Amino acid sequence: MRRRTLPALLLPLALLLTACGGASSASTAESTDGKGSVTLNIGDQKGGYEAILRASGELDDLDYRIKWSTFTSGPPLLEAVNAEAVDIGGVGNTPPVFAAGSHSKIVVVGATHGSSAGEVIAVPKDSPVKTTAQLKGRSIAVAQGSSAHYQLVASLKKAGLGISDVKLKYLQPADALAAFSRGKVDAWAIWDPYTSQILRSGKARVLTTGEGIVNGLGFQVASPAALKDVGKAKAIGDLMVRLQRAQGWVFKHPAAWAKVWAKETGLPYAVAYDAVKRSYGTRVPVAVDPAAVASEQAIADTFADLKLIPRRFTFKDYVDTRFNRDLPASSAAPRSYGKASS
Template sequence: MKRFLPAAVLLPLTLLLSGCSGSSAAEDSSGGAGGNIAGKGSLTLNVGDQKGGSEAVLRAAGELDELPYKIKWSTFTSGPPLLEAVNAKAVDIGSVGNTPPVFAAGSDSKIAVVAATHGDSSAEAILVPKDSPLKRTADLKGKSVAVAQGSSAHYLLVASLRKAGLDIDDVKIKLLQPADALAAFTSGRVDAWAVWDPYTSQVLRGGKSRVLADGNGVVNGLGFQVAAPSALADKEKAAAIGDFVERLRRAQDWVFEHPEEWAKVWAKDTGLPYEVALDAVRRTYGTRVPVAVDAAAIASEQKIADTFAELKLIPRRFSFADYVDDRFNKGLPPSTSPARGYGKAGS
């Protein structure tokens, strides 16, 4: 089978750090684009980040100017290891997708979900080659599908199969991290790939793939800021966390208002082609709305938790509400608020 994209175009994605799955140790940032940022006062907030993540967007939006505290950034490949660091008190707060907190809480990690965004779910997708005979989710029966374990796409796959009347055992699941899944998909070693942006945007931009099913009406489109309970119990750190999440909310508004400017920054920071970055901003990242961690968000996450517990992919059943701290909701709109939109992304 022909490769879908030139290797030179695919390479940046294999290096891109994803917010949804995987495992890796952290690397402390240092120098101009990381490390300790001078601020007023002696407090240091330890923030877990991912390449092209919170630090990049806060800096681009001007929200790192005149900080009343210092930030020490630690870079992770994905959500699960970031939450391991939160549990170990090595990180005070960090951004993850909708599924890593479920797996962390399922292992009884010491975490607290403190802030949320709601965005468009169309980039949570099951992709197939453009000339694939598969036309609907039900056609996946007996086929091989690549997905990262514990990722938001993992739940997308499970929920999409159930919606189509299939069970997870009806398909051949290949648990692969994004770089390996990308190689398997582009070389034809799997029939489909359940994934998220910016991978969705890059593969679709190549013109040789299409969406079999996406997350609209299937996944909740939520992303979270997750903090260490020990940091929240510290009065000064809790105040800094409140300020930090407020800055992120303003930065998210800035992204929506300046998609091209942010895409340029994001492309430079991650190595993504500008066109792919802009597609991903318009399809997913710029659509996010800061929302409350409310009863609807908790119920939606509980559904994910119950699903994975039923499949015995997490070790126990638990109440997701026990892992939420809603002190920073501050009159935010409900978690079901519509995502913002730019119109159709990509070509």
């Protein structure tokens, strides 16, 4: 695939909420939204927090200012949180595991939960591979440290395979798309909107999804320093409530959000709408409760056992539950995230 076709594959909202792996750069812009002496530094991605908050009207009447820093993936966003260059940002279920495993100064303060139908292992439409077990000995593209990475590990385990039974190709989405399109890999572990993109192309089919395999969680992650600052902590609490309402707006207006998202990211509207229906329109705020923590602990233990993170650690030590109290009763109710795979 020629390079000029790749800008349409920019990372939108819940790539920051669902996956994200690899190196990235960031751009920064001061926002004129709000007033007051407190400035909240928010790590974002293209078509992410700023877009959804603005589209839903949730950037109105702020009593603090926002400085947006835009990243193309989750791990470098968390590097910025660790460096205190960013106060808070949203990522998927796996970047916090890799960050905490490397002793980063991060705190999980909020969570969302949604369908994992958009997290898939895809194969070319004419591939002879019909089951996950038939991936043995074959090459698979995946972004290291992403939720797709964990979904692949868990899916292989369910099929009786380990990562040593396949040939992993650690590639970021643009490079993985090129490799997949040229037949350089046999399969691709990916997430929406890439799932929607390749299915719309008619050149791929889904071998298996993350449903029942991964927990479907995404997280808001803050810096300890920001949480110790009274003004910033108050602003973070307000932001969390606004994000809850914004996600509720997406749930009620999927077509309108897909239109905004397509414009922000350069995705075709049909692809954006498919991804919203399959993945992002399903997300709801949830409590960072013992079930969520236990599910993340299983991911951390899995990567530690595989020696893909440098140490074992207790995920609970990186969680602050103070903002659970601001959740609607239905969102704060206990949930189950399925049997942990470890």
